[in-house]
Amino acid sequence: MMIASGKGGVGKTTLAAALGICFAKRGLRALVLDADVGLRNMDLMLGMQDKVLYELTDCVNRRCTLDDALIPHPKYPLLHLLSAGQDARPKDFVRKDLSRTLKTLRPRYDMLIIDAPAGVGRGIKNFIGLADRFLLVATPDDICLRDTEKTARILSEEGREHPGLVLNRYDWRLARSGVIPMPEPLALAMDMPLLGVVPQDDSVYRAMLAGSALLDSAAPQVKEEIEGLADRLQGLPTRIEAPQEKLADKLRRLFAKEAVRP
Numbered sequence: 001m002m003i004a005s006g007k008g009g010v011g012k013t014t015l016a017a018a019l020g021i022c023f024a025k026r027g028l029r030a031l032v033l034d035a036d037v038g039l040r041n042m043d044l045m046l047g048m049q050d051k052v053l054y055e056l057t058d059c060v061n062r063r064c065t066l067d068d069a070l071i072p073h074p075k076y077p078l079l080h081l082l083s084a085g086q087d088a089r090p091k092d093f094v095r096k097d098l099s100r101t102l103k104t105l106r107p108r109y110d111m112l113i114i115d116a117p118a119g120v121g122r123g124i125k126n127f128i129g130l131a132d133r134f135l136l137v138a139t140p141d142d143i144c145l146r147d148t149e150k151t152a153r154i155l156s157e158e159g160r161e162h163p164g165l166v167l168n169r170y171d172w173r174l175a176r177s178g179v180i181p182m183p184e185p186l187a188l189a190m191d192m193p194l195l196g197v198v199p200q201d202d203s204v205y206r207a208m209l210a211g212s213a214l215l216d217s218a219a220p221q222v223k224e225e226i227e228g229l230a231d232r233l234q235g236l237p238t239r240i241e242a243p244q245e246k247l248a249d250k251l252r253r254l255f256a257k258e259a260v261r262p
């Protein structure tokens with residue numbers, strides 16, 4: 001599966017890393033391919049910055065074997081990382097080489113997650129052909145949603161599978177106050193199946209700063225949503241439910257409504 005987006009910085013790498021760990025914790029053999037050619041950062045997100053000695057570009061250029069570039073996670077050994085190439089350029093990866101690599105990888109993993117750069121520009125075109133499933137990560141604002149719709153359109157023009165939508169950095173308080181749309185109507189309007197709604201939470205950024213895995217240190221509601229997203233990707237029927245509203249928040253919202261009433 002490919003985790004992509006229309007706009008940058010919406011949480012693709014964060015979610016790809018969290019899903020990789022989640023699947024590995026469930027006993028599945030998972031590979032995360034950092035396809036952000038020339039801008040590697042998945043190794044940092046997974047706390048593996050000192051471990052990457054070889055990358056996919058080295059394999060393609062026969063400087064190492066594919067096994068040399070498949071790096072097991074120190075804490076979750078079923079999770080492997082493959083980085084495309086920190087000093088590579090998009091043209092270094094031709095479709096033929098990538099298809100051959102994927103053919104070798106497919107039987108060795110249960111889950112293959114490709115972390116894409118933003119958009120579907122030249123940097124990612126050849127990697128798109130490797131995926132048979134697409135997740136578009138979006139934040140619930142008009143700017144991002146417009147880019148998301150455009151990306152979904154491009155994928156469909158390329159003849160790719162219809163993507164699923166994951167809303168990230170979702171603020172349920174803003175949704176309840178009517179500032180941002182509720183997840184289901186939003187996904188319906190965008191004509192994309194809703195696969196997950198991950199809340200905006202400081203613990204996500206803090207986990208990244210600390211170099212710790214999201215599933216180890218993020219707030220319970222974030223972990224729950226990542227698990228739910230992983231369930232849905234595995235075909236398990238888990239419902240997306242709005243978190244219980246705190247009484248203080250509810251009162252504040254109702255009083256605010258009352259105050260603006262003429």
Ligand SMILES: Nc1ncnc2c1ncn2[C@@H]1O[C@H](COP(=O)(O)OP(=O)(O)OP(=O)(O)O)[C@@H](O)[C@H]1O
Pocket residue numbers: 005007008009010011012013014015036116117118168169170198199200201202203204205206208
């Ligand atoms: N649910 C969340 N709540 C709070 N912060 C988040 C959440 N998801 C991601 N972030 C933060 O947003 C920032 C960008 O995340 P990330 O690098 O995963 O985005 P990206 O889509 O991969 O970016 P790029 O397009 O540059 O590859 C990071 O600082 C991350 O910690």
Ligand SMILES: [Mg+2]
Pocket residue numbers: 012013014036041115116117
């Ligand atoms: Mg990224």
